[in-house]
Amino acid sequence: MxxxxxxxxxxxxxxxxxxxxxxxxALLAEVAKGDEAAFDQLYxxxxxxxxxxxxxxxxxxxxxxxxxQEVLVEVWRTATHYRPDKGSAMTWVLTLxxxxxxxxxxxxxSAADREAKVGSRSGARAFDEVSESVLGRLEQxxxxxxxxxxxxxxxxxxxxxxxxxxxxxxxxxxxxxPMATVKTRLRDGLIRLRDCLGVGS
Amino acid sequence: xxxxxxxxxxxxxxxxxxxxxxxEFEHHLAECEECxxxxxxxxxxxxxxxxxxxxxxxxxxxGRVLHEIAHTRQEPPMAEPVPxxxxxxREASRWGTRLAVxxxxxxxxxxxxxxxxxxxxxxxxDQARQRIEQAGTRGAEMARVLHAPDARVIHASEGGAVATVxxxxxxxxxxxxxxxxxxxxxxxxxxLWAIDEQGATSMGVLTDGDVPVTADMxxxxxxxxxxxxxTGGSPQPTTDPFMLLSLRA
Numbered sequence: 001m002x003x004x005x006x007x008x009x010x011x012x013x014x015x016x017x018x019x020x021x022x023x024x025x026a027l028l029a030e031v032a033k034g035d036e037a038a039f040d041q042l043y044x045x046x047x048x049x050x051x052x053x054x055x056x057x058x059x060x061x062x063x064x065x066x067x068x069q070e071v072l073v074e075v076w077r078t079a080t081h082y083r084p085d086k087g088s089a090m091t092w093v094l095t096l097x098x099x100x101x102x103x104x105x106x107x108x109x110s111a112a113d114r115e116a117k118v119g120s121r122s123g124a125r126a127f128d129e130v131s132e133s134v135l136g137r138l139e140q141x142x143x144x145x146x147x148x149x150x151x152x153x154x155x156x157x158x159x160x161x162x163x164x165x166x167x168x169x170x171x172x173x174x175x176x177x178p179m180a181t182v183k184t185r186l187r188d189g190l191i192r193l194r195d196c197l198g199v200g201s
Numbered sequence: 202x203x204x205x206x207x208x209x210x211x212x213x214x215x216x217x218x219x220x221x222x223x224x225e226f227e228h229h230l231a232e233c234e235e236c237x238x239x240x241x242x243x244x245x246x247x248x249x250x251x252x253x254x255x256x257x258x259x260x261x262x263x264g265r266v267l268h269e270i271a272h273t274r275q276e277p278p279m280a281e282p283v284p285x286x287x288x289x290x291r292e293a294s295r296w297g298t299r300l301a302v303x304x305x306x307x308x309x310x311x312x313x314x315x316x317x318x319x320x321x322x323x324x325x326x327d328q329a330r331q332r333i334e335q336a337g338t339r340g341a342e343m344a345r346v347l348h349a350p351d352a353r354v355i356h357a358s359e360g361g362a363v364a365t366v367x368x369x370x371x372x373x374x375x376x377x378x379x380x381x382x383x384x385x386x387x388x389x390x391x392x393l394w395a396i397d398e399q400g401a402t403s404m405g406v407l408t409d410g411d412v413p414v415t416a417d418m419x420x421x422x423x424x425x426x427x428x429x430x431x432t433g434g435s436p437q438p439t440t441d442p443f444m445l446l447s448l449r450a
Contacts, residue, residue, distance in 0.1 A: 032275075032278070034275060036267070036270065036271065039267070039270060040267060043263055043266065043267070047258050047262070047263065047266075048255040048256060048257060048258065049251050049252045049254070049255040050258075051255075051256055051257070051258035051262075052251075052254040052255040052256030053251040053254050053255075055254075055256055056254050065258065065259060065262055068258055068262065069262060069265060069266055069269070072266045072270075073266060073269050073270055073273055076270040076273060076275065077270075077273055077274070077275055077276055078275075078276050079275065080275060080276055080277060080278040081276065081278065086241060087241050087244060087245055087248075088245060088248065090248055090252065091244055091245050091247075091248035094247070094248045094251035094252070095244055095247075095248070097251070098215070098216055098247070098251065099216055102216045106219075142253075143249060143250060143253040144253075158215070158250075161212070161215045161216075161217035162215045162247055162250055162251075163250070163254070165216070166217065167212075167217045167218065167219050168212040168217040168218070171217065183208055183209065183211070183212055184208050186211040186212055186215070186217065187208055187209075187210055187211030187212070187243075188211075189211070190211045190214060190215070190243045190246055190247065191211070191243070193246050193249075193250075194242050194243060194245075194246040197246060197249055199242055199245045199246045199249070200241075200242040200245065
């Protein structure tokens with residue numbers, strides 16, 4: 001996809017869609033002009049990643065479907081706001097999806113309730129669960145390979161925040177490390193993934 | 202980049218910051234281009250983790266989404282955000298309100314053009330389409346005047362007619378909009394003039410039907426005036442202006 005020119009190192013077949021997919025950026029530009037047919041095509045490109053990510057975060061199938069629908073309609077509604085110089089179209093869509101799903105997770109539990117629940121869980125067990133359900137099902141070898149280059153704490157920090165929607169403070173409690181440590185490990189982990197996946201300059 | 206704040210780029214990129222901490226970081230982000238760049242890259246990275254989680258949604262979802270978007274209005278594009286440091290605080294926000302009002306008036310003007318188009322014969326439709334295209338080009342030009350830092354809005358009314366002018370001396374442009382302007386009599390037109398101590402300079406002939414017009418405005422213009430002139434317009438006004446807008450506060 002020409003919207004992600006930096007990732008030349010990525011192995012062939014990386015794209016979420018094995019068929020040569022229409023370019024998400026070009027489709028989004030058409031959608032911004034109110035083109036419903038372009039949205040139909042864009043749906044084919046973004047629906048799987050959006051649904052998959054939302055499902056990881058929410059777990060509940062019916063809720064995931066509902067939030068996915070909200071996200072896709074938001075893509076239509078706000079396509080005019082997408083700025084190609086700020087990142088790829090897919091990232092823009094998945095940023096919307098992640099934020100919406102995380103908002104939903106957090107609004108359903110009051111903060112206190114959530115903290116209590118997190119505090120009462122065994123950190124180690126919670127992470128085992130994450131590893132199995134998320135890493136075990138990752139379809140993309142490249143992400144899995146890059147994940148394996150992270151230290152354990154880096155990986156836990158990334159998985160718990162991105163795929164589970166925990167705040168870094170909650171993640172710190174879960175893994176039993178100081179918040180400042182998790183904060184920096186999360187950043188270090190993402191930077192290592194960035195370099196391994198060939199994002200940016 | 203300062204170490205304490207900049208270490209939050211990762212947490213921010215994956216929505217793991219909440220409340221005041223998030224707000225504080227966003228404030229910092231506006232001033233730290235290096236941090237903003239890192240957030241963009243880490244978001245891009247997180248996006249790949251999202252793609253890696255792709256999963257087939259239920260087949261019936263597509264129909265529901267397509268149905269809903271068919272009934273959902275899209276938001277207008279956002280204007281280029283003004284850097285906080287360069288904004289003229291009170292002044293800007295006051296004009297901002299007025300400009301928003303003026304922008305909606307432009308919208309009404311354009312809507313009138315489009316509305317008219319719905320009732321025309323094919324030949325007239327083609328003419329209307331041409332006018333719409335012209336209005337489209339002018340729309341972009343109008344937006345430029347609307348967003349000029351020195352843009353000012355001036356109103357005048359005469360009888361039932363209302364005129365709104367947006368002027369930018371820096372651009373040397375004025376956008377003239379009218380509502381309920383009576384049609385010019387047979388063989389006559391309305392003409393817009395820039396008036397200064399030396400006299401009047403034509404800014405162009407106005408089209409009937411309250412179509413907004415963007416015109417060049419000479420430097421030093423003190424007033425804008427509208428007169429009734431023979432069809433085709435006059436090199437100099439032959440009647441007194443029936444509407445005057447003073448540009449000096």
